[in-house]
Amino acid sequence: MTSSAEWKRRYSATFMNTFGVPSLALVRGEGVHVWDADGREYLDLLGGIAVNALGYAHPALTVAIEAQLQTIGHVSNFFTTPIQVTLGEKIAQIFKESGYSAPVRIFLANSGTEANEAAVKLTRLHKPGGRLLAFTHAFHGRTLGALSVTAKAVIREPFEPLPGNVEFVEPTVEALRQAFSDDVAGIFMEPIQGEAGVLPLDPAVMREARSLCDRFGALLVIDEVQTGIGRTGSWLASADTVKADVVTLAKALGGGFPISACVGVGAAGELFTPGSHGSTFGGNPLACAASAATLDQVGPLLGHVREVGEWLAGQLQDAGYAVRGKGLLRGVAVADAPVAVSALLDRGIIVNAPNPQTLRLAPPLTITDADLVPFIQAMRDLAPDQAMG
Ligand SMILES: Cc1ncc(COP(=O)(O)O)c(C=O)c1O
The missing domain is CATH 3.90.1150.10 (Aspartate Aminotransferase, domain 1)
Structure with a gap:
């Protein structure tokens, strides 16, 4: 051996x-x-x-993946599959159960950084040329768009210039009030900053961000890549405190199979149109089968x-x-x-x-x-x- x-x-x-x-x-x-x-x-x-x-x-995961592979594996996004639609509806149901009243629309990808990449693009479509805000110590991923809203200097700086117009603010009510203005397109936040050391965000700061986004017409993007899908004992760690315009999910979403989701709430879910975004593997039936089986097990x-x-x-x-x-x-x-x-x-x-x-x-x-x-x-x-x- x-x-x-x-x-x-x-x-x-x-x-x-x-x-x-x-x-x-x-x-x-x-x-x-x-x-x-x-x-x-x-x-x-x-x-x-x-x-x-x-x-x-x-067994729920291994059986689901094996059965899907024997039925139909990869198909591309020229086509859909029953398991993809089923998963999308399950994710939409999670948002309903979490208290979201507006309808949601979902973009499926393969990793947390890709879900955030999609979210960055949504903020651009929402307010072209607008500024983005993120918190000090934020971690949203390693691809260039997600890295642009990731705070840690040692992982950002070797790759500059990154997509610009990003400002990092301390997670306090006062700092948020100072940072917001009409040109802010969106703010990214994690309910608990996992990579930074499991640092929970003050609920008052989340609520203030929601009200400033409403006031200045910005998107509240909540990165639930690490906290979502049951990790904190609810489907979404943020949902009892605020409702977002965009939520990103990954990690536990596939129970170990790579899959992520960028979920747009209400108008934010209508911003992408044919040609604005895509992914060869996003929505792959094997990943969808793994995710659907995982969600069925996580609920209870x-x-x-x-x-x-x-x-x-x-x-x-x-x-x-x-x-x-x-x-x-x-x-x-x-x-x-x-x-x-x-x-x-x-x-x-x-x-x-x-x-x-x-x-x-x-x-x-x-x-x-x-x-x-x-x-x-x-x-x-x-x-x-x-x-x-
Ligand atoms: C909050 C958060 N967002 C995004 C990411 C990036 O996810 P991935 O590594 O799947 O690209 C991570 C990964 O640790 C994360 O914790």
């Missing part, structure tokens, strides 16, 4: 160095566990970075996500840690996150460090309290060095 070390060596000799040397070479997954090429088992609390909503090898899990998420946060707080986030998207404040990540990995537990003082947890939504016990124990053991209260 080829060892993990050998897979990693061959990986490093073959791929561009975008991700560094991978920490594990994984060969198999089941439920909330994965196994590496040396046969070692891990508890996965990262879930492919908030993607694997149903965990690994969930929403209450479970809230309960397990609260229990998990409570256990970590009892162990002395400060915890941010909601449902099963949690940031745990630690003294030295890279050290904690590797200490946990040594104990067979996968998490990541979105910033040097935060551990991010985004496990499968199917995870139970019992699954989490080894992690809680490990965090108790690490508390003397890592907990900062």
